[in-house]
Amino acid sequence: MPPRRSYDQYCSAARALDLVGDRWTLLIVRELLAGPRRYTDLHADLPGVSTDVLASRLKDMERDGLTTRRRLPPPGxxxxxxxxxxxxxLLPVLQALGAWGEPELAARRPTDAVRAHWFALPLLRALAPFSTPGLLQVHLDEGVFHLRTDPEPATPAYGDGPSPTAPDAHLTLDTGTCEAIAQGRLSLPDAVRAGRVTVAGEGPVAKALREV
Structure with missing residues (x-):
């Protein structure tokens, strides 16, 4: 493989950007935080990336120790x-970047793609003050996704589709409410109190949300 490009600066920020500063790299990380993904799944959930660029970024990330590949056993x-x-x-890096970028969301543009699980990062930020571990399943107009408020290093922080095990809480909200939370215009507690978020379940995180 060709050598990795470098800013050649003795600075930790520059060294970090050597690894993740290329276009699409952090968005690939965003997708892989949801767990193992096939190349076709990644390409489908990264609208706008070419097959050549995606393949190149994945090779770079594997070379740099950010990703790995494995073969699933049959029938997969x-x-x-x-x-x-x-x-x-890199999860907290993406969290901080997402928080910094909240003012840039504004109204959704006609050309903007959207996937339900992209709202997992802002919801994780909104849930952080509760400090209550749990697995949540979120129901949006665009689809269903799940997230963990206390992901372990080897556990995906979130994922597309229903949760793999029984969730501690179900959150149901419309896309407008989720966008307002993602943009920082509405807090999760205020949304629950206003009835814009329905909370179901008997786990600790569900009880904490109902008690706000």
């Missing part, structure tokens, strides 16, 4: 990409 029999512990450690 597919190759999946997944984050290494080093790659998974």
């Amino acid at each position: 029999a597919a190759t999946v990409y997944e984050l290494t512990p080093r790659g998974s450690a």
Whole structure:
């Protein structure tokens, strides 16, 4: 493989950007934080990326120790990409970047793609003050996704579709409410109190949300 490009600056921020500063790299991380993904799944959930660029970024990320590949056993029999512990450690980086970018969301543009699980990061930020561990299943107009408020290093922080095990709480809200939370215009507690978020379940996180 060709050598990795570098800013050649003795600075930790520059070294970090050597690894993740290329276009699409952090968005690939965003997708892989949801767990192992096939190449076709990644391409489908990264609208706008070319197949050549996606393949190149995945090779770079594997070379740099951010991702790895493995072959699923039958009947799956597919190759999946997944984050290494080093790659998974980028979750708080994406959280901080998402918080910084909240003012840039504004109204959705006609050309903007959207996937339900992209709202997992802002909802994780909104849930952080509760400090209550749990698995939540979120129901949106665009679809269903799940997230963990206390992901372990080897556990995906969120994922597309229903939760793999019984969730501690179900959250149901419309896309407008979720957008307002993602943009920082509405807090999750205020949304629950206003009836814009319906909370179901008997787990600790569900009880904490109902008691706000």
